[in-house]
Amino acid sequence: MSNIDQLIDEVIEREGGYVNHPADRGGPTNWGITETVARQQGYAGRMQDLPRATAAAIYRQLYWARPRFDQVAATAPKLAAELFDTGINMGIGMATSFLQRSLNALNRGGADYADIAVDRAIGPATLAALNAFLAKRGAAGEAVLIKACEALQGSHYLTLAERKPSQEAFLYGWLANRIGN
Structure with a gap:
């Protein structure tokens, strides 16, 4: 399997929506994207409101193409x-x-x-x-x-x-x- 759209859908499904677990070193996370990563990519809104499409674009660029x-x-x-x-x-x-x-x-x-x-x-x-x-x-x-x-x-x-x-x-x-x- 190498269809990046399918891989992104699967990871977003697995990661789920907004979480802010006190023991998670990543801090506030939505769709599996940490607040730090979202900010580095220019997202300025509340993490609870991070659009799924923004998360997908981050996955595609930072975790697929760049590496x-x-x-x-x-x-x-x-x-x-x-x-x-x-x-x-x-x-x-x-x-x-x-x-x-x-x-x-x-x-x-x-x-x-x-x-x-x-x-x-x-x-x-x-x-x-x-x-x-x-x-x-x-x-x-x-x-x-x-x-x-x-x-x-x-x-x-x-x-x-x-x-x-x-x-x-x-x-x-x-x-x-x-x-x-």
């Missing part, structure tokens, strides 16, 4: 969908680092392609490594790469909850709704 997940989708649409969702929840740099770390760990000691920098940005080297991996491993490889990224994501969630007990309020939901979906 180049759209370019990943050209060859690995399911992986791109995973990166998109992870980027929304953890930041696009973290999602990209999971991909880069996984590609490095799955290159069979450099036999399939050279290690790439874990620089948290998708550029030509990351895309070349992804394409080399997929050429070697095919569709089954995409599924394994997703599992590797999800394993890193799950580990990160557990670490957050261990380090900041206030985040335990979200751990179950993160694991239930963000891993393997």
Whole structure:
């Protein structure tokens, strides 16, 4: 799946409307968009009134096009969908680092392609490594790469909850709704 409109609809459905949970480090949120992000994108109204269309435009620009997940989708649409969702929840740099770390760990000691920098940005080297991996491993490889990224994501969630007990309020939901979906 790489239809960005469908991905945005799914994330907005999952995130729901306005929330301001006291333990949420993101603060006031509507449609999954934090107040900080909304303000950075020029939204000046009340967060309760953030238009769904504005949220969708933010998702498309900040969490799909800017990190180049759209370019990943050209060859690995399911992986791109995973990166998109992870980027929304953890930041696009973290999602990209999971991909880069996984590609490095799955290159069979450099036999399939050279290690790439874990620089948290998708550029030509990351895309070349992804394409080399997929050429070697095919569709089954995409599924394994997703599992590797999800394993890193799950580990990160557990670490957050261990380090900041206030985040335990979200751990179950993160694991239930963000891993393997």
